[in-house]
Amino acid sequence: MSTAVSSAAFGMDDPISLALRPPPRETASQRVERLKSEAEKKKISDEIDKRLKDDAQRMKKEKAGEHKILLLGQAAAGKTTVLKQMRLLYDKDAHNRDRESWRTVIQLNVIAAVRTLVECIEAAELADQLEDNDSTQVVGEKRYQQESTGASVSSPPVNNRGLLARLRFAPLLSLEPVIRRRLGAVGEADDLSKVPGAGPGTWSIARSEPSSPTGRVSSTVLLKAGWQERLMERMRFSSDNSDSRSVHSLTGSTTGSIKGFIERKRSSPMLKKAAQDQAASHCASSEGLDHGCQTRTSKAEDPSHMLLATRDEIKKMWNDPLVRRLRRRGKLDIVDSAAYFIDHIDRISDLAYQPTDDDILHARVRTVGITDDRFQIDKNTAYRIYDVGGSRNQRSFWAPYFDDAQAIIFLAPISAFDQKLIEDPSVNRVEDSMQLFSQIIENPLLRDVSLVLFLNKIDVLEKKLRQGILVSDHFPEYEGENEFEEVWRWFRSRFRKIVTSKRSVAPQRPIYVHTTVATSTKQIKNILASVNDAILRNNLKTTGLSY
Ligand SMILES: Nc1nc2c(ncn2[C@@H]2O[C@H](COP(=O)(O)OP(=O)(O)OP(=O)(O)O)[C@@H](O)[C@H]2O)c(=O)[nH]1
Numbered sequence: 001m002s003t004a005v006s007s008a009a010f011g012m013d014d015p016i017s018l019a020l021r022p023p024p025r026e027t028a029s030q031r032v033e034r035l036k037s038e039a040e041k042k043k044i045s046d047e048i049d050k051r052l053k054d055d056a057q058r059m060k061k062e063k064a065g066e067h068k069i070l071l072l073g074q075a076a077a078g079k080t081t082v083l084k085q086m087r088l089l090y091d092k093d094a095h096n097r098d099r100e101s102w103r104t105v106i107q108l109n110v111i112a113a114v115r116t117l118v119e120c121i122e123a124a125e126l127a128d129q130l131e132d133n134d135s136t137q138v139v140g141e142k143r144y145q146q147e148s149t150g151a152s153v154s155s156p157p158v159n160n161r162g163l164l165a166r167l168r169f170a171p172l173l174s175l176e177p178v179i180r181r182r183l184g185a186v187g188e189a190d191d192l193s194k195v196p197g198a199g200p201g202t203w204s205i206a207r208s209e210p211s212s213p214t215g216r217v218s219s220t221v222l223l224k225a226g227w228q229e230r231l232m233e234r235m236r237f238s239s240d241n242s243d244s245r246s247v248h249s250l251t252g253s254t255t256g257s258i259k260g261f262i263e264r265k266r267s268s269p270m271l272k273k274a275a276q277d278q279a280a281s282h283c284a285s286s287e288g289l290d291h292g293c294q295t296r297t298s299k300a301e302d303p304s305h306m307l308l309a310t311r312d313e314i315k316k317m318w319n320d321p322l323v324r325r326l327r328r329r330g331k332l333d334i335v336d337s338a339a340y341f342i343d344h345i346d347r348i349s350d351l352a353y354q355p356t357d358d359d360i361l362h363a364r365v366r367t368v369g370i371t372d373d374r375f376q377i378d379k380n381t382a383y384r385i386y387d388v389g390g391s392r393n394q395r396s397f398w399a400p401y402f403d404d405a406q407a408i409i410f411l412a413p414i415s416a417f418d419q420k421l422i423e424d425p426s427v428n429r430v431e432d433s434m435q436l437f438s439q440i441i442e443n444p445l446l447r448d449v450s451l452v453l454f455l456n457k458i459d460v461l462e463k464k465l466r467q468g469i470l471v472s473d474h475f476p477e478y479e480g481e482n483e484f485e486e487v488w489r490w491f492r493s494r495f496r497k498i499v500t501s502k503r504s505v506a507p508q509r510p511i512y513v514h515t516t517v518a519t520s521t522k523q524i525k526n527i528l529a530s531v532n533d534a535i536l537r538n539n540l541k542t543t544g545l546s547y
Pocket residue numbers: 073074075076077078079080081082336337361362363364365366367368388389390391456457458459460516517518519
C-alpha cells in the first residue's frame with residue numbers, strides 16, 4: 001500500500017508512475033504540500049498494514065489456543081502472587097525448580113521486617129519523647145515554681161528500647177544489603193539502566209523513580225525479571241569456588257559496623273553494657289570462631305545462622321507491648337507478609353529450611369518491567385500471562401502490551417483503605433486503584449477485552465476491621481457499620497459505579513468481580529477455572545455485567 005514507488009521498478013509511462021509523477025510546472029510550495037500529503041497517506045497505509053498483520057497474528061494464536069492475559073493493578077496488589085498460583089497450578093515443575101531461590105528472598109523479607117520493626121519502635125519512642133519534652137517544658141515551669149517553694153520534681157525517664165533493639169539486631173540487619181547485592185536487587189533510587197540485562201527504551205522512565213518519601217529504605221526487594229536464574233547461577237558459582245575473600249571482606253564490614261555502633265553509644269553506660277553483652281553473645285552464637293570476632297567465619301554472614309541465633313529475640317520483639325500496641329492500632333508500617341513470616345520464624349530459621357508453597361506465595365518481590373510466562377492449560381488451550389510492575393513509574397510501560405490482549409485480571413487490594421501510596425503520600429491506595437481501574441476500562445484499545453476484577457486481600461481487610469481501624473476515617477463518605485461484609489460490599493459498589501459510568505466505551509464488554517485472597521491456592525484455583533470458562537466461552541458480549 002506504499003505510495004513511494006520507485007521509477008526503476010516500472011517504466012516511466014506505466015499507469016502507476018504516471019499517477020505518481022509530479023504535475024508539470026509544480027511550484028515549490030505545491031511540492032511541499034504534495035510531499036506532506038503523500039507522507040500522511042503513507043502513515044495511514046502503514047497503520048492499516050500493521051493492523052492487518054496484528055489481526056493475522058492474533059487469529060493465528062487464537063487458532064493455536066493461546067490466550068493473552070494481562071495482570072494489572074497498583075504495586076503490592078497481588079499480581080505476582082496470582083502468577084505464582086498459576087505456576088503452582090499449571091507448571092508445577094517450574095514452581096519446584098524455583099523453590100530454592102525463594103529461600104533467600106524469604107530470609108531477606110524477614111530481615112527487612114525486623115528492620116522495619118526496629119524503625120517503628122524508634123519512631124514511636126521519638127514521638128513519645130517529643131511529647132515528653134513538651135510536658136517537660138510544663139514540668140520545668142512547675143519545677144521553677146516548686147523550687148521557689150522548696151519542692152523538687154524529677155525529669156521524665158528516657159526510654160531506649162529502640163536503640164537497644166537496633167543494637168541487638170545490628171549483626172542481622174547488616175546482612176540486608178549483602179543479601180540484596182547477592183540477589184542483584186535494584187534500589188528504589190537506583191539507575192535501572194545499570195541493572196545487568198536491562199535494555200534501553202522501556203527502562204528509561206524508571207530511572208526517575210524517587211526514593212521512599214519517608215527517606216527509609218524500602219522493605220520490599222526490587223528484582224528484575226530473570227532474577228531466579230541469575231541467583232541459581234551465582235549460587236552454583238559460589239559453591240564451586242567458595243570465595244573466602246569476599247566472605248572475609250563482608251564480615252569485616254559487619255564487625256566494623258557493630259564496633260562503630262558500640263563506639264558511638266559509649267556515652268551511655270547502660271547501652272555500652274548491652275552492646276558488649278550483645279557483641280559477646282553474637283560472637284558466641286557464630287560457631288567456628290577461633291580468634292574472637294576478628295576472624296569470623298562465613299556463618300556470620302549466613303542469614304540462616306543469623307536468623308537461628310536471633311529468632312527468640314525476634315519473637316520477643318514481635319510480642320513486645322509497644323509493638324503489640326502499634327499492631328493493634330494499625331500503626332506498624334510493615335508489608336502484609338511480615339506477620340506471616342514472623343509467625344513462622346521457628347520453621348524459617350531452621351538450618352534445613354525449605355520454603356513451602358505457602359511461604360513462596362507470601363514472599364515479596366517487587367516486579368520491575370514486564371514478565372511473560374506461558375502455561376499450557378489443557379491440550380487445546382495455553383495462556384500467555386504478562387505480569388507488570390505496578391508502581392506509578394512502571395505504568396507507562398503497560399500500553400504496548402494492550403494490543404492483542406484477550407483478558408485483563410485487574411487486582412485492587414481493598415485492604416489498603418488506610419494506606420497511602422509510597423510514590424505519592426498524598427494519595428490513598430484504594431483511591432489510586434479506582435483511578436487506575438477507571439483509566440483501564442475507558443482505554444479504547446481494551447474495548448474488546450474481557451475484564452476480571454479481583455478485590456484482593458480481603459483477609460487483611462477483615463483483620464484490620466477487627467482491629468478497629470475505621471473505614472470512615474479514610475473514606476468520610478462511608479456511613480455503614482465498620483463490619484467486614486458491609487465494607488467489602490461498599491467498596492465493590494464503588495468499583496461497579498466506575499464500570500457503569502464508563503459503560504458507553506464498551507457496552508457489551510463482560511466484567512466479572514471476585515473478592516479474593518490471592519495467597520489462597522484453593523480459592524484462586526476455583527476463580528481461575530471460572531476465568532478460564534469466561535475466556536473460552538467468549539460469548540459474554542450479550543451478558544453485560546455479571547457479579
Ligand atoms: N494476606 C494476603 N497477602 C497477599 C494477598 N495477595 C498478595 N499478598 C501478599 O502481598 C505482597 C505483594 O504481592 P505481589 O503479588 O508481590 O504484588 P504485585 O502486585 O506483584 O506488586 P508489584 O510487583 O510491586 O507491582 C506479597 O507478599 C503477597 O504474598 C492476599 O490476598 N492476602
